[in-house]
Amino acid sequence: MTSSETGESLWPSGACPLPRDSDGRQVTLAHGEGGRETRRLIENCIWKLLPRTRYSGQGGDAARLPRPDGALAFTTDSYVVTPLFFPGGDIGELAVYGTVNDLAVMGAVPLWLSLAFIVEEGFPMSDLEAILQSIAAAATRTEVEIVTGDTKVVPRGAADGIYLNTSGVGVFVEPIPPGPDQIQPGDMLVVSGPIGRHGLAILAARENLGFEPAPLSDCAPVTDLFRAVRSAGVQYRAARDATRGGVAAVCQEWARASRTTFCLRESALPLSDEVRGASELLGLDPLFLANEGNVTWAVPPKHLTELLRVLHGTDLGRQAAVIGEVRPHQSVSVVVAGRLGRERVLEEPSGVPLPRIC
Amino acid sequence: MTSSETGESLWPSGACPLPRDSDGRQVTLAHGEGGRETRRLIENCIWKLLPRTRYSGQGGDAARLPRPDGALAFTTDSYVVTPLFFPGGDIGELAVYGTVNDLAVMGAVPLWLSLAFIVEEGFPMSDLEAILQSIAAAATRTEVEIVTGDTKVVPRGAADGIYLNTSGVGVFVEPIPPGPDQIQPGDMLVVSGPIGRHGLAILAARENLGFEPAPLSDCAPVTDLFRAVRSAGVQYRAARDATRGGVAAVCQEWARASRTTFCLRESALPLSDEVRGASELLGLDPLFLANEGNVTWAVPPKHLTELLRVLHGTDLGRQAAVIGEVRPHQSVSVVVAGRLGRERVLEEPSGVPLPRIC
Numbered sequence: 001m002t003s004s005e006t007g008e009s010l011w012p013s014g015a016c017p018l019p020r021d022s023d024g025r026q027v028t029l030a031h032g033e034g035g036r037e038t039r040r041l042i043e044n045c046i047w048k049l050l051p052r053t054r055y056s057g058q059g060g061d062a063a064r065l066p067r068p069d070g071a072l073a074f075t076t077d078s079y080v081v082t083p084l085f086f087p088g089g090d091i092g093e094l095a096v097y098g099t100v101n102d103l104a105v106m107g108a109v110p111l112w113l114s115l116a117f118i119v120e121e122g123f124p125m126s127d128l129e130a131i132l133q134s135i136a137a138a139a140t141r142t143e144v145e146i147v148t149g150d151t152k153v154v155p156r157g158a159a160d161g162i163y164l165n166t167s168g169v170g171v172f173v174e175p176i177p178p179g180p181d182q183i184q185p186g187d188m189l190v191v192s193g194p195i196g197r198h199g200l201a202i203l204a205a206r207e208n209l210g211f212e213p214a215p216l217s218d219c220a221p222v223t224d225l226f227r228a229v230r231s232a233g234v235q236y237r238a239a240r241d242a243t244r245g246g247v248a249a250v251c252q253e254w255a256r257a258s259r260t261t262f263c264l265r266e267s268a269l270p271l272s273d274e275v276r277g278a279s280e281l282l283g284l285d286p287l288f289l290a291n292e293g294n295v296t297w298a299v300p301p302k303h304l305t306e307l308l309r310v311l312h313g314t315d316l317g318r319q320a321a322v323i324g325e326v327r328p329h330q331s332v333s334v335v336v337a338g339r340l341g342r343e344r345v346l347e348e349p350s351g352v353p354l355p356r357i358c
Numbered sequence: 359m360t361s362s363e364t365g366e367s368l369w370p371s372g373a374c375p376l377p378r379d380s381d382g383r384q385v386t387l388a389h390g391e392g393g394r395e396t397r398r399l400i401e402n403c404i405w406k407l408l409p410r411t412r413y414s415g416q417g418g419d420a421a422r423l424p425r426p427d428g429a430l431a432f433t434t435d436s437y438v439v440t441p442l443f444f445p446g447g448d449i450g451e452l453a454v455y456g457t458v459n460d461l462a463v464m465g466a467v468p469l470w471l472s473l474a475f476i477v478e479e480g481f482p483m484s485d486l487e488a489i490l491q492s493i494a495a496a497a498t499r500t501e502v503e504i505v506t507g508d509t510k511v512v513p514r515g516a517a518d519g520i521y522l523n524t525s526g527v528g529v530f531v532e533p534i535p536p537g538p539d540q541i542q543p544g545d546m547l548v549v550s551g552p553i554g555r556h557g558l559a560i561l562a563a564r565e566n567l568g569f570e571p572a573p574l575s576d577c578a579p580v581t582d583l584f585r586a587v588r589s590a591g592v593q594y595r596a597a598r599d600a601t602r603g604g605v606a607a608v609c610q611e612w613a614r615a616s617r618t619t620f621c622l623r624e625s626a627l628p629l630s631d632e633v634r635g636a637s638e639l640l641g642l643d644p645l646f647l648a649n650e651g652n653v654t655w656a657v658p659p660k661h662l663t664e665l666l667r668v669l670h671g672t673d674l675g676r677q678a679a680v681i682g683e684v685r686p687h688q689s690v691s692v693v694v695a696g697r698l699g700r701e702r703v704l705e706e707p708s709g710v711p712l713p714r715i716c
Contacts, residue, residue: 028710034602034648035707039611059615060537061460061598062433064530068425075420076472076525077508080516102419114434114525118476150435150523154714158438158518165508167434167472167525172422179418240419244392253397257417290392349393352386356512 027123032153041151045125049132053145055112063147065112068171073108075099076167082356084127084161086205088197089219091164092134094292094358097221098243099168100142104226105239105295107177108170110142115166116150120159131162142221144168173230180238183258183298187237187326190297190307192225192317193218194272195247196279199289202357204278215274220293225317232310236299241291243358245349247323248287248334250296252348255326255333262334264324264346287336288349290357298326385481390511399509403483407490411503413470421505423470426529431466433457434525440714442485442519444563446555447577449522450492452650452716455579456601457526458500462584463597463653465535466528468500473524474508478517489520500579502526531588538596541616541656545595545684548655548665550583550675551576552630553605554637557647560715562636573632578651583675590668594657599649601716603707605681606645606692608654610706613684613691620692622682622704645694646707648715656684 030037047057055065079095096113103110115135119128139146197218204215222241229236242250251262264287271279275286293316299307304322311317324337334346388395405415413423437453454471461468473493477486497504555576562573580599587594600608605622613620622645629637633644651674657665662680669675682695692704 029713030708030710032713033707033710034607035709037708038602039706059611060464062431062464062466062526062528064464064534065430065432067427067429071425072423072527073420074423074470074472074527075506076474076523078474078476078510078523080476080510080512106418106420106422108420112432114432116434116436116523116525118436118438118521148433152436152438152714154438154518157515158714159521160512160516163476163517163521165434165436165474165523165525167474167523168420169430169432169527170420176422244396249392253417348397349391350388350395351393352388352391355387355390356510356516 025125027119027121027125027128027153029121029153029155032119032151038151045129046132046149049129050136050146051140055145055147065147068111071172073103073106073170073172075102076165077102079164079358080356081202081358082160083205084131086217087201087214088217089292090131090134091162092131093138094219095164095166096135096138096142096144097219097292098358099166100144101222101241103168103170104223105241108172110144110168110170110223112147112169113139113144113166114148115146116164117152118159118163119151119153120161121153121156123162128162142223175235177236177238180254180257183237183254183260183326184300185260185326185328187298187300188304188322189262189264189324189326190299190320191247191270191323192222192295192311193319194270194275195242195291195294196275196286196289197272198292199246199354199357200275200278203354211274211278215278218291218293220316222293222295222316225295225311225314228310228314229307232306234307234310235303236297236307238298240296242294242296243290243292246288246290247296248346249349251334251346254298259329261327261330261332262324263327264334264336266336266338268321268323270319270321287346288353292358383483385477385479385483385486385511387479387511387513390477390509396509403487404490404507407487408494408504409498413503413505423505426469429530431461431464431528431530433460434523435460437522437716438714439560439716440518441563442489444575445559445572446575447650448489448492449520450489451496452577453522453524454493454496454500454502455577455650456716457524458502459580459599461526461528462581463599466530468502468526468528468581470505470527471497471502471524472506473504474522476510476512476517476521478519479511479514481520486520500581533593535597536595538612538615541595541612541618541684543618543684543686545656545658546662546680547620547622547682547684548657548678549605549628549681550580550653550669551677552628552633553649553652554633554644554647555630556650557604557712557715558633558636561712569632569636573636576649576651578674580651580653580674583653583669583672586668586672587665590664592665592668593661594655594665596656598654600652600654601648601650604646604648605654606704607707609692609704612656617687619685619688619690620682621685622692622694624694624696626679626681628677628679645704646711650716
């Protein structure tokens with residue numbers, strides 16, 4: 001055993017790449033090694049920029065949290081979106097809203113998030129700080145606490161900037177929605193707002209499509225929608241945020257789960273001017289475009305009016321619309337009735353429309 | 359809006375890279391897009407290889423779990439180790455044991471894990487399957503259920519093979535250990551077995567050091583140790599698995615948290631022949647080498663004998679040893695008493711001994 005003054009001198013020559021940046025403007029490999037630099041990054045940057053809450057910054061290997069009041073909801077998502085900063089949002093708020101929304105649509109109140117970074121060596125510290133500020137604002141807005149985390153740094157070329165993972169814990173609130181397999185013929189399909197905005201925003205930002213102004217992502221928390229729906233006692237079968245694969249993927253999954261056929265009305269789909277224009281110009285189907293702040297509901301007809309009334313009273317749901325209905329099972333899962341009344345089959349999303357959208 | 363038969367034709371020419379592999383032997387971008395290929399990968403590969411448990415494979419955006427019996431433990435870790443398969447383990451079991459161990463050392467019984475993949479396009483499907491099998495075996499062994507997950511695929515060059523994230527939820531069992539800030543002068547420091555094995559295994563595998571046989575990682579769950587310690591009613595102040603930064607990092611953190619000085623005895627450190635030999639040959643300090651199945655305890659002197667007795671009765675703890683003691687605060691945090699009685703200061707780990715160790 002050899003005594004040593006510092007960690008740097010512990011390693012055989014060549015096995016110890018030195019940090020390439022010591023002025024603090026970039027993330028270095030040392031920031032991920034669990035020693036002094038990691039501690040300083042966590043203490044001076046991460047915990048400093050994140051909100052101080054009851055259960056944050058405890059140290060130790062796991063957060064200690066109170067016993068929840070009911071059944072537990074647990075979800076995880078990694079975020080690999082590119083570009084990291086896009087019109088209408090960034091990877092930080094996406095990572096908070098995405099996971100919070102996954103809990104909310106299941107009928108749970110989001111409580112606690114974990115936050116794990118995989119950062120590429122050389123990543124600008126200013127971008128990391130901007131992402132952390134964005135995470136902080138999103139967590140405060142949605143009243144979730146970031147209670148545990150992890151930071152790994154990989155060498156240049158082993159990641160593309162930064163990847164995040166957030167896992168979320170929430171508590172279910174009664175009555176818990178029965179779920180997609182309880183969807184019945186006659187149920188109505190509702191979306192909370194214009195569809196396809198996140199997908200178009202990322203596509204436009206990445207492919208330099210030159211739209212002016214740049215189309216904005218709909219990246220937003222849907223927690224207010226669910227608070228309003230719960231307060232009003234509106235009952236629904238199932239809810240889902242239509243992210244990757246768009247509203248088409250949700251409809252496909254639900255139709256299969258409930259052994260029904262979904263019929264969507266093309267003329268009823270709420271579209272922003274940007275999505276309508278770009279879809280016509282580029283031959284896109286907004287049903288396949290991703291959303292990051294949009295909920296699809298299946299609701300029994302007798303609760304439809306009340307659901308729409310409640311949604312129309314919220315900021316995010318002002319343009320909520322009925323987009324179709326559920327029929328007894330036919331040979332296909334989802335059909336779309338066009339403007340001239342002709343029905344076409346909506347296929348399950350497939351292939352690679354646009355990688356790294358979230 | 360344009361009608362379309364498949365997702366592939368939705369995109370303007372050039373915006374839609376086709377999967378480069380359609381024979382199923384590699385992971386393609388389409389596997390991460392939330393449509394048909396993602397569903398098939400999840401249904402036919404991921405859920406098929408993972409254990410079927412009460413709460414697995416529910417579908418939906420979040421798992422629905424029962425109300426836990428007590429205070430909740432919540433932790434997260436990303437795993438970026440290279441090589442993915444190393445002597446004594448692989449990234450899959452590391453991702454299960456690492457997160458399970460983080461819960462166990464805090465005094466919680468691990469219950470549920472999330473599992474998120476970031477996979478590089480072109481990653482061999484056979485390697486993904488091997489990793490899933492390893493995850494399955496590790497989850498079964500530690501009696502945790504994998505209840506929710508996520509799969510993202512990034513283009514070639516945007517990751518190095520595969521990265522995992524597991525987050526873990528557990529329930530605390532009374533009495534909850536008081537924690538590092540309650541460590542007192544006079545407390546004894548115990549490790550559960552030979553130190554530095556994971557760090558050396560990764561270093562040897564990566565730098566082609568040519569050791570024969572190759573040094574094995576100590577990658578293992580520590581849950582049995584804690585079950586035994588709890589059953590015997592042994593009280594301790596704090597426990598920690600000494601991963602990145604090694605036992606040195608744990609001692610530094612604890613000494614700071616308790617405003618004491620830790621004194622380690624060099625001759626008392628349990629070392630495998632491989633770690634002893636490699637440390638002498640290469641000038642490594644085993645205190646800085648990572649472990650992945652090794653616990654450090656701070657224990658009041660009156661519980662020391664019982665702790666050692668219990669540990670020595672377990673598979674993992676047969677070589678448990680007292681490595682030092684806690685003194686009143688001096689000017690430094692950690693000292694190491696050498697074989698000739700001279701004391702040296704143990705610095706906080708710093709720099710980049712070996713990136714991507716876990």
